[in-house]
Every structure is written in structure tokens, then in C-alpha cells.
Amino acid sequence: MKDVAQEAGVALGTVSKVFNNLPVGESYRLRVEEAARRLGYQVNSYARGLKTNKTYTAALILPDITPPFFASLAQYVCQALAARNYKLILALTASDPDAEQRCIQMVQQNKADGIIGLTYNPELEVDPRLPYVSIDRKFNPGTPCVSSDNFGGGQLAAEKLLELGCKRLLFLRIGSQVPGESDKRGDGFESCCRQKQVEYAVLRKDDREGVESFRAFLEEHMENGRLAFDGIFCATDALACRIVRMLAEMGVRVPEDVQLIGFDGTRHFAFGDFHCSTIIQPVNRLAETCVDLLLQEDRSNLPSLVCLPVSYASGGTTKE
């Protein structure tokens, strides 16, 4: 730094300010940066991390990055961090509780400044001094959780199906047994049906049962070549796609005989079209909110749950 100060003809303190991103006159900043370039000076952020106790690194823990919702979440978290000069460490756990705990330990050992985690381990132990933001799962009031407005999304799906003329509604869900915010999709759906005094049925399955386990239920509810339901809300777009195909195999027409709404807002990789009518999660805002909460300096007054607004989009499996 002394060499840079001499080369730039400025005080050592000025160089230090520029290197540490503290306010300094623009002309000074330019002179220091120019001198640093001439001398081939490279800031050692790593060593600086030890001194300032900041690494400008945040970790994102996901089960898997190949499902489109997770891929776009990672994309936006990476961009939101980059805009704040933070780097992203990506850790994938395949939803394994032990792997999740190991990830957190690894991240703590590497002194990341914080963690954004979408995890399935209800007993996850996180150092309370480490900033942590949870996606879709509440741990305790001190750990902020960010999710879409799942309850509101479930209500919206039921309302939309009724608006489109459906009379007998069905909710289908397959997923993890660990309780999470996304369970509220069904709660919101049921709440709306009860309030409007509409006939409805609900079928919740565990991941291990597999999507094929819905087939028997659907077949049992066929009467004279027609399904006993004319509106189906599926907890995810992936499930909705599978059910659409199952119905086609059973000779049920979508959306003529049965209308379907999924949840996520997944788009076809080549066209950008929706795969099905859907409740769209605001992935960009989810990511921004996670990063904002993670990097917030004052951690004494964080919300325990932030729900972001969802919206409906038609994607061919409803009449509108």
C-alpha cells in the first residue's frame, strides 16, 4: 500500500480508504486505482477477511439445483449478492438432513458472512451468531423465513377454478413430510372452498409413495367416462404436468372436462411458455428479500416470516 501511495502521490490513509470502499474524493479514487493497476497490486480479500472478520461471501444451501424453481432461485440469489459485491458459495444436499448439517458446519468453518438455506432438517443447528435466512421453513422466531404467500396462492387457485366454472374441486399434493410453508398452499385452498361452501376433496401423498400413487384414486373417481372433479389444484407445476398426462391416458380432456392449476410458474426451457396454468412464485423478489435480510446490519428486529405476493397465469390447462 505504501508503494501505491507513493506512485499515486497521495497519503497512505487515502489508499486505505479506496481499498476498503470508504468514501473518498472521486479524483483520488481514480489516481489510486490507476496507480494500483500500474503496480499490479491485487487486493487480497481473503487476508482482509481475517482482519475485518468479513469474507463478502454468502452460502446458498439447496437440495438440488436442476429443478427449474431452484435453478432460477440460485440465479437471482447470485445476482442479488453480486450487486452487493458478495460472492455465492453453493452447497447441495439432496434434502439429506445430515448433509445439511455438514454444509452448515462447512460454511461456518469457512467463515461465510451468512447462509440462505432451503433445508429439510427440522433439527438443524445453526450458530445463532451466524446470519441465517430460511426459505420456506420456519425454525424459530429469531431466524427470518422468506416464502411466497402460499396460503394466498392456494386461495387464489380455488377462486380462479370457481370463477372458471368448476363445481367439484380437488387438491393434490406430493412432497416431504417435514412441515413447511408450502403446506399452506393446501390450507389456503381448503379455507376458500369451505368459505364458499364448495364440494372438495384433498389427497396428500408422501414423496416416497411416488406420483403414480395418484392413479388409483383418479380411476376410482371415474363415473361413466367422466372424472368426479372438474377443477384440480396441484401443489407444484411438476405434479400438475404429471396429472395432465395421467388424465390424457384415461381419456379425460384438459381443459374441456377438467381444469388444472399448478404452483411455481415453471416455464419451458426452449420457449419460455408456462407448462400449465399456475400460481407464480416471485422468485426474483424472494431472492432479493433473502439477501436483504441476510446482510441487514441491525439483527435485533428481524421479521420471523416474510410472505411475498403470488399471481395467477393461464398456461393452457384452464379455459382462461
Added chain:
Amino acid sequence: MKDVAQEAGVALGTVSKVFNNLPVGESYRLRVEEAARRLGYQVNSYARGLKTNKTYTAALILPDITPPFFASLAQYVCQALAARNYKLILALTASDPDAEQRCIQMVQQNKADGIIGLTYNPELEVDPRLPYVSIDRKFNPGTPCVSSDNFGGGQLAAEKLLELGCKRLLFLRIGSQVPGESDKRGDGFESCCRQKQVEYAVLRKDDREGVESFRAFLEEHMENGRLAFDGIFCATDALACRIVRMLAEMGVRVPEDVQLIGFDGTRHFAFGDFHCSTIIQPVNRLAETCVDLLLQEDRSNLPSLVCLPVSYASGGTTKE
């Protein structure tokens, strides 16, 4: 470390060996680890990084993580690194050459142990002391490049179309103007056609022209409701999907009138089915090879290009 040594009843050197992953008797390792756990001792990998000059962190630079090929590449690189106790820093550049250069600088400042990059900046400057593995693009003989056997894949696509009865072949490609290994898909295709003395045409477009720019060409080559080609090889699955839809709009039946093969091996997010008949990139092996080359201790004798074998899979846009 002294406390741990005392708690475990072993010498200080033994504790040091265990913490630094050096060989030590299994019973000693267990005693030290148990004692460290009891005392709540946490290895500070970050500080250790400064001393050993290793951070056990590698960076992956990608343009974008949402296309399925990139998402699964990131997935496998993350897994391959984790199996070697390395963490992944993910940096996304939107194919912007300046962003790529900034990423590399950022990674150098954070002292990652190496970089795996899929980049579009032909003048990218990488510190030659920093292990770097390039995906799909050769920089110089000293920087190993890993890619699928693109040339062989292009040959395979042409052979397959001929085997399935096609007589007049067409190659379509849209992509970056920066030369790269994936350009060889077309080279392999042309080489096979010439060798077998088959009629063929080729149309290469720049990303900025957009996929719609193929429509005029296809329409010009319609004769009495039939396309002048009966076999099309598209440089990516995404392009193949778009062309299939364009042909459907023009009343051309796939695969009855025209057979199509794409390249990548993209699968539908909900079913795992291929989107089109395709040449599959061995993503898992690409990732493993990148990580192996990146972490290889002896860097004096690295290959300049490693091509991994591709395979054909039928996905509904060919007769088999």
C-alpha cells in the same frame, strides 16, 4: 489445540495431524475428533487457508444457471468438488466478457484454488499460476479445455439420420460468434455428409438474429407442402424444440415427413423424458474431468483438450 490434546490425552502434533488431514492412526483420529467435539472446537478453515495457501474452494463461472444443461453441469461440479472436500463459488456472467474478467479478478482476490469456466471472452486474462480449466473453449495449450466430443456427435447425428432413411440433410445452428468447441458439431456433420456423398445444406445464425430468422429459410424450401429436407440436425435441443414447433405451424409432420436430432440431452423437468431425439452430452463425466484436471497437483503435463464420448437417444422426433 492444546486443550484438545490434553482432553484427548495425545500429543499436540497428533492433534495438528488430525486437523490438517495428515495420516494418523484411526484410534488417535477418533479420540482427537471426539475431544474436539466435547470442547466445541471448530476448525477455522479460513485462517488455515492463509497459512497453507489453500482455501479448498473452486469457482465455477457460467453465463447463466437456468438452462438445463448449465444447471446440471453446476450440480455435478458441486458434487464432484464436495466429494473432494471442496466448496463451490458460483459466478454468473450473462456471457458478458467484462463480467467474466471481473469474475476472474474477484476469484483471484478471494484466493480460490482454481477456476472452471465456461466463458465467451476470447481475450480473458487468467493468472497463469491459478489452476484454470475451460469448458468448451480453448485458450492456449497450457489451459486444459474439457468438452464433449462435438465433432463425433455431429458425425453421429448425420449417420443416424441417414440410417433412419433420410436423403436430404440440413444443419441448423444459432449461437455466439466467439469460436468454441461446440462449433465442431456442424463440422462433424458436414464431414460425414461429404464422406457419404449426401446432399446437405447448412444454416448458421448469430444469437442476435433470433430463432425466428430460420422461418423464412424453411418457408423458402417448401415445395408442394413438403419441406425440401427430410432430416435436420440442430446444434442444441433448445433449437430443435423451436424448429419442431415451427414445422408444426407450417403443417410439416415430425417425424413422419421430417426427422430431427438435437444436441445436449435435455429432459422434461417433470417426467425426465427427452424433449427431442438428441446427442447426449456426458454432463457427469464433463464435471468429474474438470474437477480432476483442476485439482491435479502436477500441472506440468496437462492435456490441452479432453473430449468425452457422446451418445444418441431417441426422443420422439425421429422414427427410432
